[in-house]
Amino acid sequence: MNKKKFFTHLKNNLTKLPHEERQEILQDYEEYFAIGQLDGKSEEHIATSLGSPKTIGKELSAAYHLEKAETTGSTGNLLRAIWAVIGLGFFNLIIVLGPFIALVALIVSGWVTGIGFTAAPLLILLNPILAPGTFELFDLFNSLALCGLGLFISIGMLYATKYFMNGFIRYMKFNGKLVKGGLTHVEH
């Protein structure tokens, strides 16, 4: 592999990074090639000893997105981080995506319960409109109790969602260390 090919592959695996970040990385490797050549090494030799540009690019991307998800905590950043970590290898598809789907299912069901309970009195009041003569005060009081419970559940879910998402980012970092020997993996 020559220098040009190395950079093409590296760039192709850095497309998800912001321009500035990408330039910085490319600059680092440019410098490396330049000094290596001054040192009397051939382009080929330098490119070979650097290792796979694809692996390097993927690791840099995953590291960037994980850090971003951790510092900003938005859903979009979290999804990008998950995608990048999955890109590190097939094994991650199972041990990252699996727990994530389970977690999202849990969170969604929690929210549905909370919101459903909260809306109960409204639905009870709708009932006589749709089916006149079925209104009972017992139902109304029951639904008011549910509403209170639903509010508590929703507030709890607010905290739970945040907590779970942070936990999941930590899990991905741990997973990066476990599976790939770190996001910076060394191989020869």
Add this chain to the structure above:
Amino acid sequence: MNVQFKKGVLNLCVLVLLDKQDRYGYELVQKISDQISISEGSVYPLLRRLTKEGYFTTYLQESSEGPPRKYYKLTDAGRAYLHEQLAEWRTFTDGVNALIKEGVQE
């Protein structure tokens, strides 16, 4: 050698090399690969990560030949981290060495 194993060691190698003087990326990589076989490209991601975590700062310096070089400098946090890692490494190798001494026949 085992991948995970080297990864942890690489961290320590970089920190140790920067303790006495600032160095540029190429220099760090060569110093390490003179001693242990590594995939040289993986040192830069490591340098980026440690810089982002606040263990290094970087600055550019002109050189007599070739492009300006990016030097890495250990911060106070980096030095504390180095000593922590070094202590861990020593406990670890002492333990392994004790086992080797006990277990391997001469």
